[in-house]
Amino acid sequence: MTSENQPESATDSTPGATLDGTIWAEVDRALAGITARAERGVLDLIVHIPPAEIVRGLRALKHDTTLQFDYLRCLTAVDNEDEGIDIVYHLYSTTARHNLTVKATLPNDDLFIDTATTVWRAANWLERETAEMFGVRFNGHPDPRTLLMPEDMDDTFPLRKDHPLAEIELLQGDGMGYTEEDR
Amino acid sequence: MGQGEVLFDNYVPVLLATIVGFFLVLGALLGSRLLAPFSEEREKSTTYECGMLPIRRAATNVGMRFYLYAILFVIFDVEAVFIFPWAVSFLDIGPQAYWLMVAFIAILALGLGYAWKKGALQWR
Amino acid sequence: MVTESAHEFETRDLLLNVGPQHPSTHGVFRMVMQVDGEVVRDVIPYVGYLHRGAEKLCETMDYRQGIGFMDRTEYLASMNAELSYVMAVEAIADLQVPDRAQWIRMILVELNRISSHLMFMGAFGVDAGIIGTPMIYGWREREAIIDLFEEITGDRMMFAYFRPGGLAWDVPTNFAARVQEVIAAVKQGIKDLDGLLTYNEVFLARTQGIGVISAADAIDFGMSGPSIRASGVHLDIRRDEPYLKYSEIDWNVITATEGDVFARYNCRLQEMWESVRMVEQCLDRLEPGLIMPEKMPRMLRTPPGEVYVRTEAPRGEYGIYLVSKGGNRPYRLKVRSACLSNLQALKQMSVGQYVADAILVLGSIDIVLGEVDR
Amino acid sequence: MAVTSDPTAVSPAAVPAATTIAEPATEPATAPAQPATEPVILPVIPGEHPAEAPRLEPVEVHPGKALYKQILPGVMQIPLDLVLGASRKSSLWPMTFGLACCAIEMIATYMAHNDLDRFGIVPWPSPRQSDVMIVAGTVTKKMAPAVKLLYEQMPNPKWVISMGACATNGGPYTRYDRVLQGVDKIIPVDVYVPGCPPRPEALIDALISLQELIMEERGATGR
Numbered sequence: 001m002t003s004e005n006q007p008e009s010a011t012d013s014t015p016g017a018t019l020d021g022t023i024w025a026e027v028d029r030a031l032a033g034i035t036a037r038a039e040r041g042v043l044d045l046i047v048h049i050p051p052a053e054i055v056r057g058l059r060a061l062k063h064d065t066t067l068q069f070d071y072l073r074c075l076t077a078v079d080n081e082d083e084g085i086d087i088v089y090h091l092y093s094t095t096a097r098h099n100l101t102v103k104a105t106l107p108n109d110d111l112f113i114d115t116a117t118t119v120w121r122a123a124n125w126l127e128r129e130t131a132e133m134f135g136v137r138f139n140g141h142p143d144p145r146t147l148l149m150p151e152d153m154d155d156t157f158p159l160r161k162d163h164p165l166a167e168i169e170l171l172q173g174d175g176m177g178y179t180e181e182d183r
Numbered sequence: 184m185g186q187g188e189v190l191f192d193n194y195v196p197v198l199l200a201t202i203v204g205f206f207l208v209l210g211a212l213l214g215s216r217l218l219a220p221f222s223e224e225r226e227k228s229t230t231y232e233c234g235m236l237p238i239r240r241a242a243t244n245v246g247m248r249f250y251l252y253a254i255l256f257v258i259f260d261v262e263a264v265f266i267f268p269w270a271v272s273f274l275d276i277g278p279q280a281y282w283l284m285v286a287f288i289a290i291l292a293l294g295l296g297y298a299w300k301k302g303a304l305q306w307r
Numbered sequence: 308m309v310t311e312s313a314h315e316f317e318t319r320d321l322l323l324n325v326g327p328q329h330p331s332t333h334g335v336f337r338m339v340m341q342v343d344g345e346v347v348r349d350v351i352p353y354v355g356y357l358h359r360g361a362e363k364l365c366e367t368m369d370y371r372q373g374i375g376f377m378d379r380t381e382y383l384a385s386m387n388a389e390l391s392y393v394m395a396v397e398a399i400a401d402l403q404v405p406d407r408a409q410w411i412r413m414i415l416v417e418l419n420r421i422s423s424h425l426m427f428m429g430a431f432g433v434d435a436g437i438i439g440t441p442m443i444y445g446w447r448e449r450e451a452i453i454d455l456f457e458e459i460t461g462d463r464m465m466f467a468y469f470r471p472g473g474l475a476w477d478v479p480t481n482f483a484a485r486v487q488e489v490i491a492a493v494k495q496g497i498k499d500l501d502g503l504l505t506y507n508e509v510f511l512a513r514t515q516g517i518g519v520i521s522a523a524d525a526i527d528f529g530m531s532g533p534s535i536r537a538s539g540v541h542l543d544i545r546r547d548e549p550y551l552k553y554s555e556i557d558w559n560v561i562t563a564t565e566g567d568v569f570a571r572y573n574c575r576l577q578e579m580w581e582s583v584r585m586v587e588q589c590l591d592r593l594e595p596g597l598i599m600p601e602k603m604p605r606m607l608r609t610p611p612g613e614v615y616v617r618t619e620a621p622r623g624e625y626g627i628y629l630v631s632k633g634g635n636r637p638y639r640l641k642v643r644s645a646c647l648s649n650l651q652a653l654k655q656m657s658v659g660q661y662v663a664d665a666i667l668v669l670g671s672i673d674i675v676l677g678e679v680d681r
Numbered sequence: 682m683a684v685t686s687d688p689t690a691v692s693p694a695a696v697p698a699a700t701t702i703a704e705p706a707t708e709p710a711t712a713p714a715q716p717a718t719e720p721v722i723l724p725v726i727p728g729e730h731p732a733e734a735p736r737l738e739p740v741e742v743h744p745g746k747a748l749y750k751q752i753l754p755g756v757m758q759i760p761l762d763l764v765l766g767a768s769r770k771s772s773l774w775p776m777t778f779g780l781a782c783c784a785i786e787m788i789a790t791y792m793a794h795n796d797l798d799r800f801g802i803v804p805w806p807s808p809r810q811s812d813v814m815i816v817a818g819t820v821t822k823k824m825a826p827a828v829k830l831l832y833e834q835m836p837n838p839k840w841v842i843s844m845g846a847c848a849t850n851g852g853p854y855t856r857y858d859r860v861l862q863g864v865d866k867i868i869p870v871d872v873y874v875p876g877c878p879p880r881p882e883a884l885i886d887a888l889i890s891l892q893e894l895i896m897e898e899r900g901a902t903g904r
Contacts, residue, residue, distance in 0.1 A: 233326025
C-alpha cells in the first residue's frame with residue numbers, strides 16, 4: 001500500500017505553505033506503510049493518520065532512530081460537530097528536541113480507536129478523561145473507568161458541543177428552606 | 184504526735200487529691216452531658232475516613248510486629264517503674280542496693296539483647 | 308499446602324481511604340491505599356472532585372474573559388497559567404508583544420514560581436511531620452511576594468493582569484525598588500528554609516531513597532517540571548523552546564540524578580535561587596517603552612487554526628491547546644496539566660513504601676487539584 | 682497482590698438515609714420552600730442524572746437540645762448561655778476543608794501575617810473535634826456526598842461558613858452542570874463570605890460575625 005505522501009497543500013492552514021522547514025521528510029520516511037497527510041500548523045507540523053493505523057503509526061514514530069518521539073505531551077479530542085471527533089496526540093522528543101502533532105479523525109457514528117497506552121503509559125489517564133468527556137471508546141484500555149466523572153455517570157459527555165450549559169437558577173430561594181427558628 | 188498521726192498527716196494531701204480528682208472527672212462528664220446538645224444521626228456514628236464511607240471492615244488481623252513492639256515496651260516500662268524509687272534514694276541505701284539494681288538492669292538488658300539479635304526489632 | 312487454619316493468621320490487607328478531605332492531599336485528591344501493616348501494597352488514585360469544566364466554559368467566553376479561568380485553574384501560580392493562555396492567543400492571532408511587556412512578564416512569572424515553591428516548602432514540611440515551622444517560614448516570604456503582586460495587579464491571587472498582546476496596564480513607578488525589596492526578603496526566606504530543612508538529619512533520613520523513579524519511567528509517564536528533572540532528565544521548556552526572553556539571560560537548569568523525594572525537594576529549592584538570579588537580571592534589562600502593540604483591535608478575532616503552546620510552570624509543563632475557527636471565542640481549549648501526568652507515576656513511586664512515606668511521595672510531586680481536574 | 686475486585690467509590694447514598702420525619706415541622710423538600718408570592722422557575726439543569734439525585738439531597742438536620750435547657754427554667758438558663766456562648770465563640774475550631782483556590786486564602790488567613798490564632802481559631806483536620814466547617818472552594822456534585830458526610834460527622838453545636846462565590850452559588854463556574862450551585866443546597870449555612878477568593882480580612886470579618894451570631898444564640902445547629 002503505497003503511502004500517498006505528496007503533501008497536498010492543506011486547505012484550512014495557510015494556503016501554499018511548503019513543508020520544507022518542518023521534519024516532514026523524516027516523519028514521512030518513518031510512516032512508510034501508513035497513509036499520512038501532512039499539514040503545516042501555526043507552530044508545529046500536523047500529521048493526519050486514519051484511526052485504523054494510528055497505533056502503528058505512533059509506535060513507528062516512537063521507535064524511529066532519528067525521530068525518537070518518546071514523550072507524549074498531551075492527548076485530547078476536538079469535537080467538530082459534523083466532521084466527527086479528532087483525537088489529537090502532541091508528541092515531543094526529549095533527545096532530538098522537536099515536536100509533532102498527530103491527528104486521527106473519528107466519524108460520528110463509530111467512535112472507537114485503539115489505545116495508545118501500549119506505546120506510552122502517559123496516555124492512560126489522558127485517554128480515560130477523553131473517553132468520559134467525548135464518548136470515544138479506546139479499545140484495549142487497561143483501566144476503562146471514568147476519571148473526572150463519578151463512577152456511575154459514564155453516559156453524559158460534558159465537553160461535547162451538543163451538551164448544553166446549565167441555566168443560572170433565576171430564583172436562588174433561601175437555600176434549603178431552613179428558617180431561623182428551625183435550627 | 185505519736186507515730187500514727189505522722190503517718191496520718193502524710194496521707195491527707197493524697198486524700199484531698201483523690202477527692203478533687205474524682206469531682207473533676209465527674210464534673211466534666213456531667214457537664215458535657217448537661218450542657219451539650221446531643222443528637223443521634225445515622226451518619227454520625229460511621230467511622231470517619233476523610234469524607235468517604237470505609238470500604239472494608241478495618242478489624243482485620245494485624246501483623247505480628249506490632250504485638251512484639253508492644254510487649255517489649257511494656258516490659259521495659261515496668262522496669263522503669265522499679266528504677267524510680269531506687270533512683271530517688273539510692274545515695275542513702277548503701278552500695279549493696281546499688282549493685283543489686285545494676286544486676287537487675289543487666290538481666291533485662293540481656294533480654295533486650297536477645298530480642299534484638301532475634302530480629303524482634305526488625306520492622307520490615 | 309497451607310492449611311485452612313493458617314489462613315486466619317495471614318494478615319489481610321486493609322483498604323485505607325486517604326480521601327478528599329485530608330490535610331496532606333493538597334486539596335480534594337483521594338487515593339485508596341491497600342496497606343499490609345505499614346507497607347503500601349497498592350495505590351488507586353481517584354481524581355475529579357474539583358472538575359469544574361473550565362475548558363467548557365472557556366469555549367463560551369471570548370479571549371479576555373477566559374483569562375480568569377486560567378488563574379482559577381492553576382491557583383498557586385496564576386501568572387504562569389495566564390502566560391501560557393495569553394501566548395497561545397498571541398501565537399494564533401500573530402500579535403507581537405513589545406519588549407518591556409516581555410521583561411515584566413518574565414519578572415512576574417519568576418516571582419510567581421518562587422511563591423509557588425514557597426507554598427510547596429510549607430506543605431512539604433507538614434507532610435514530613437513538621438507541622439508549623441516550614442509553613443510559617445514559607446508563607447512569610449510568600450506574603451511579601453503576594454503584596455507586591457497586589458500593588459501591581461490589584462488582586463492577591465486571581466491577577467488577570469496579562470492580556471493577549473501585552474499587559475493590562477503599566478507597572479507602578481516604584482516597581483524596580485519594590486522588587487528589590489521583595490528579592491532581599493525572599494533571599495533571607497530561602498536561606499532560612501534551606502537551613503531549617505535541608506541539613507536536618509531527621510528530614511534527610513525521611514526523604515532520601517524514598518519514592519524513586521527512573522528517568523525512563525518518568526519520560527514514559529509524561530512527567531515534567533522539577534519532578535522529572537530530579538530523575539536526571541534535562542527537560543526544561545525555558546531552555547529547550549525558549550519563549551519570552553529566557554534565551555537572553557544567563558541561568559542554568561537544575562537537575563539531580565537520584566530521582567527520590569529529596570532530589571525533587573532540592574531541585575525546587577535550587578530553582579528558587581535560579582529564579583532570584585533571573586529576576587535580578589531582568590530588572591537590569593528593563594527600560595521604558597510600550598506595554599501593548601499600538602494597533603490593538605477592540606474585539607480580538609483570531610484566524611482559524613490550532614496551536615499548542617507550552618510554558619514551564621512551577622509544577623511542570625502547563626500547555627494550552629487552542630483550536631480556533633475564527634471569531635472571538637476559542638473553538639476548543641485544552642489545558643495540559645503537569646500534575647495530572649505527574650500523578651500517573653504516583654502508584655509506581657509509592658508501592659512498597661511505608662504509609663508515612665507514601666504521603667511524603669504524594670507531597671513531593673506537589674499537585675494542585677484545580678489544575679488536575681480543571 | 683493487585684486489588685482483585687476494584688472498590689468502586691462507595692458513595693454515602695448507599696447508606697439509605699433514614700427517612701424519619703425530622704424534628705422540625707417543615708419537611709426539607711428537595712426544591713427550596715417556595716414563598717407564596719411569585720412562582721419559582723424550577724432550574725432546568727441538563728444532565729440531572731437519576732444516579733445523582735439521591736446524592737444531592739439536603740442533609741437532615743437534627744439540632745438536638747441541651748439537657749439544661751429542658752430542665753432549668755428560662756431565667757436560670759441565661760448565665761449558662763452566656764458562659765457557653767463566650768467559651769464557644771472564643772475557641773472555634775474550623776475543620777481544614779480546603780477545596781480550591783479559597784483554601785489558599787484560608788491558609789493565608791491562618792498563617793502568621795494575618796493570624797487567626799489570636800481569636801482562638803485553630804485549624805483541625807478531623808470533623809470529630811471541630812465546630813465550624815469553612816467550605817472554601819467549589820463544591821462539585823462528585824464532592825457533595827463527602828461534604829454532607831463530613832457535616833454529619835461533626836458534633837453539635839456546629840456552624841458552616843460558605844467561603845467564596847463558588848461555595849455560595851457556584852461562582853464563575855455556575856454555568857457548568859457538574860458544579861453544585863451553592864453549598865446551601867445540601868447543608869445549612871450560617872455565614873456567607875463574598876469574594877473570589879475573599880481576602881483574608883473578609884474571612885476574619887466573617888468569623889467575627891459568626892462569633893456575634895454565637896453570642897446571640899442564633900443559627901447554631903443545636904443549642
